[in-house]
Amino acid sequence: MSASDLAITDLNDDLRPLVEGVLDGEQLSLSRLISRIENGAPGYQDAVKTLHDHTTGTRTIGITGQPGSGKSTLVDKLVDRLREQDLTVGVIAVDPSSPYSGGSVLGDRVRQTSRNEDPNVFFRSMSARGHVGGLAAATFDVVHAMDAFGKDVILIETVGAGQNEVEIVRAADTVCVVAIPGAGDDVQANKAGILEIADVFAVNKADLDGATATAQELQQMIRIGQDLERSDTDDPVDDPDTWVPRVELTAAIKDEGVENLVDAFDAHYAFIKESGELAETRARRFEQEVRTHMGNELDQLADAVAEARRDLLAADADVDPYTASEELVVPFRRAVEEYIDDG
Template sequence: MRSLADEVLKGSRRALAQLLTVVENGSPGADEAIAALFPYTGNAWMIGITGAPGTGKSSLVNSLAKAYREQVKTVAIIAVDPTSPFSGGAILGDRIRMRDLSGDKGVFIRSMATRGNLGGLSRATRDAMRVLDAAGFNIILVETVGAGQSEVDIVRAAQTTIVVEAPGMGDDVQAIKAGILEIADILVVNKADRPGADNTVRGLRTMLELGHPAAKTHMLSHHGQLVRVEIANNQHENAFWMPPVIRTVATSEDRVVSGVDALIAAIVDHRRYIDENGLNNGLERQRIEIELYERLQSALMTRLQADVRASVLTDMIERIQARQIDPQHAVHLILETQKV
């Protein structure tokens, strides 16, 4: 797989597609290839686009990609599709809707299946993002599956998170309860030409003003979390990022009406905010820490499942069902037996 990684670094699209398949399937050699590419990562800006079904996320991604291409920036798109319950493969609906980008050599589109992951991102998505980063793309757009309230995982991968709403969806309060607004760096009201758009914008702004944690503290806030960092510039000591609410009509050919230019300007502002306040290192460290713990947990679980005999687990399950032992005590016994 090292040779495949080398070809990716040389700009081979065929090798890129092959390696992404290897990574998504967890095939032998995937880890080796990721390790070879890792030193070349850290240059792309990762943008996550999430939100409820029917808000027009795919159309918005399509419009964003076109606008970035006009700026002569290369764009990679990862569309995380629902997994087919029959084949385990992605349905590829988003890729079909982005058909008009297919002839542009500066755009690479990849659909990935959720494979049952409830956070809205497939388990291989972060590795795929790293491959695309190493391949030299300037912008990486990640559209998560339209599962609404379960999509907070995007924060752990993206540097700018865009939450898309639409008039008449009736999920504003639900979004607050689920923490969706708290993960937003930018809020987009798409389909803003529809009735009720003004109310949606007004409601979101009110919710942000009342509930955004940064409005009540002098600490910096990002993704709804208070980030302890050294401020690079004293004049930003009391600064905080309040997510802007941007109106868009992603399907409009009129650049002013579409709102895409305003959205890109907001992304630029957010990136500048992160840079000027010295947040980059702290946020990256948080993402790395979370990912490291997740991978460690997964590896330990895999090793434990391989080491513990099925008969031991069966016995514990039967004892728990018979109320002879509680689940937590059973876990301790298994770990003591395996000396973990």
């Protein structure tokens, strides 16, 4: 498939200057373009298309964990460490409970203000509201925008509740689950889910009692999980193809342990690059995005078809709902069959 022929000069008067600004490294343009993406402004998809040629596949790190575990505090300290390495950083805080967007959440406004002096850090919070194409799609459009802007690393913070958020965080290259001391029971409760998505655990609030015990519990669960997976192989222990999730103790509020966490992220990233898993993750994310966009477009087509055949949608129509649906789908089916035959 060929790349989009769309040029930046083809964009509408609202979006063209924003895309140009983003490519020139103007933060305000980035901020405004993200608002257009969030609000589903006319033509925003075209804007995202034109960014594609300017993206490099920026590294993404997902930070998730229960409410109040210290994710935002940790992200703040992670940004400091990454800045020390001279990396430019984008932060997306996905806040499903908030009706506000664009950094209007109190904590984020404070954070943004305190970072104003550093043009190499860009914070953005996104609420779950709106998003014509869905929250996950909007989040990845924002990742593309930050990538094209030139960010080296993008941190994505989510509370990790709900399908939407799991979908978002799973699509990151590295997933960090933030646990807290005494969270053993909670962790046990959704052990499978957490073990499955975490590449690195941060046991945060390690200044509180019980952090070491929680870390040990997690280590044990990881070992058990790996043993189960390996039970059918001969020489399981040193399997170089398997990443063993790392567990790091952090006290974000005291800025302790954050370096080790960055080190764990780097080790994971190096591992997945080497093993080919990174390419797989990226392919999966790409497919997920394409399917989401396809689904949205098909929904619109379905609306149009249904609208044209209102007669089939009435409760007093002669047909049952299955039959009505089958009739409405006929044009799609025909088109898909032709498409596949041509392919």
